[in-house]
Amino acid sequence: MAARDGSKDGDDSILEPLCFPEQSADDESSAPSAPSLQHRPSTELLVCLFCSEFEQKDVLLKHLLLQHKLVIADVKLIADLPKYMLYWKGRFLEQPVTDFCSVIKTNSTGPVEKQEDYFLLCDVLPEDRILRENLQQRRLEEVLEQQQKERDDSSFHRLCMFCSDEFSGNRSSLLNHMAREHSFSIGLPDNIVYCNDFLDTLQSKLDNLQCLYCERNLQR
Incomplete structure (x- = not known):
């Protein structure tokens, strides 16, 4: 986890949430075989804080700005946006x-009739900061619980990405094989979480001739 740049009044800054990056529409069109990550789907509908509108994240944030003149600061740092939205709706x-x-008053030096008030919801408010930290703590606990399950899991079964060898049992057998035989290491097996999703993503990139380092698509 990486800390966000900057802090307020000497307090520790909000940490970035543990989550997979959302897959954009461009990514989906260029790599149709890419797996969809199930943990935080980008198509999940969110409820508006002021009305009964349900939309996907980007559409809803635009709706909040244009219809209700509200901006949520640092949305990407919110570990569980649906729960965050439900809390503030209440x-x-x-x-x-x-x-x-x-x-925030726009056109503050202009005529009164042309001035508009916009609202900023951010972690300057102690209640908002505590909510964000609690959501992040819950997300971290979920990840650690999942990590322990995968460490103890003996039902893992997968082919090597680089040869025809097949591995069953603990995931460490495959990861150690790739590091030893193919000089391809993704880290210590005990430190990996959501291993199957991670390997699916890597396999998809390789199948689509996409560089794992710079993510550039290579010509066939």
């Missing part, structure tokens, strides 16, 4: 948005 039903958000 709080906004209890108290006005101005109790929680910084108010």
Whole structure:
């Protein structure tokens, strides 16, 4: 996990969440065989904080800005956005948005009729900061639990990505084989989490002649 640059009043900064990068539409079209990661699907619908609208993340964030004049800061650092949205939807039903958000007035030096108030929801608010930290802690606990399950799992079964050897039992047999026989190491087996998803992603990139280092697509 990497810390976000900067801090407020000497406090530790919010850490980046443990999650897979979302797959864009361009990625899906260029690599149709790429597996979809199930942990945080990019197509998941989120509820609006003010109305009954349900949309995908990017569409909903645009909706919040244009229709409700609200911006959520550092969205990418929120470990569980659906739970974050549900929490604040409930709080906004209890108290006005101005109790929680910084108010930004546009065109402040212009005529009053052309001025607009926008609202910024961010971790400057202690309640928001605590919520983000709690969601991140829960996500970390989920990842550590999954990691331990995979360490103890004896049902792993997979072919080597570079030869026809087949491995069953613990994932370490395959990972150690690739490191030893093919000089391809993805790290210590005990440190890997969501191993099958990770290997599926690597296999997809290799099948599509995509460099694992720079992600450039090579011509066939």
